[in-house]
Amino acid sequence: MEWLNEPASWDRSADRLTVEADGETDFWRVTKHDFVADDGHFFHRDVAGDFTATVEVAGEYDTLYDQAGLMVREDAETWLKCGVEYVDGVQQAGAVVTRGVSDWSKSPLDDDPESVWLRVERAGSTVEVSLSRDGDAYTMIRQATLSDADRLRVGPMAAAPTGEGFRSTFEGFTVETG
Secondary structure, eight states: OEEESOOSEEEEETTEEEEEEEBSOOEEESTTTOOEEEOSEEEEEEEESSEEEEEEEEEOOOSTTOEEEEEEEEETTEEEEEEEEEETTEEEEEEEEEESEEOOEEEEOTTOOSOEEEEEEEETTEEEEEEESSSSSEEEEEEEEOOOOSEEEEEEEEEBSSSSEEEEEEEEEEEEEO
16 A cells, blocks of 8 residues: 555554544645645555445544545546545534545534444445444445546545644555455
8 A cells, every 4th residue: 555645644553544644634626615635645555446445434533624534536636535524513424526626525423423434335437435333334425426447546535624633543444346
């Protein structure tokens, strides 16, 4: 696995990745705010064809837009990020699909869970994002067309757009192909 925008501080041991997201980092393209940011942290591997990626994510979310989750990426203009984002003082389950410009959907996790599990399934050009509170029962939160590229990059993602940074932990990241 390798980094796109390696953070100043991170640690990987066994099946755990801990990331100290650098402040003022993000992934976003144009919509509403009319800016492009492509400097968030993305620890990824290259995957051909269809796949299912899963990970457990925990974060010390504290500042507006602190975010951690999974990313699937073709290039700077074609990607999906999903996971938890801190908005209005509450963790939000969210997904951003970018095909030239970003869109965003979110839903509050009113109990601010200690961690959540994310699953992204790719079937052809379609990606489906699901979230779980226990790692067993998943609920779909987003389905979208992303890319028909033969290969995409997938892995943990973290960013801190407005703050000085925060710590997130990713455990049990797996990718199953086929």
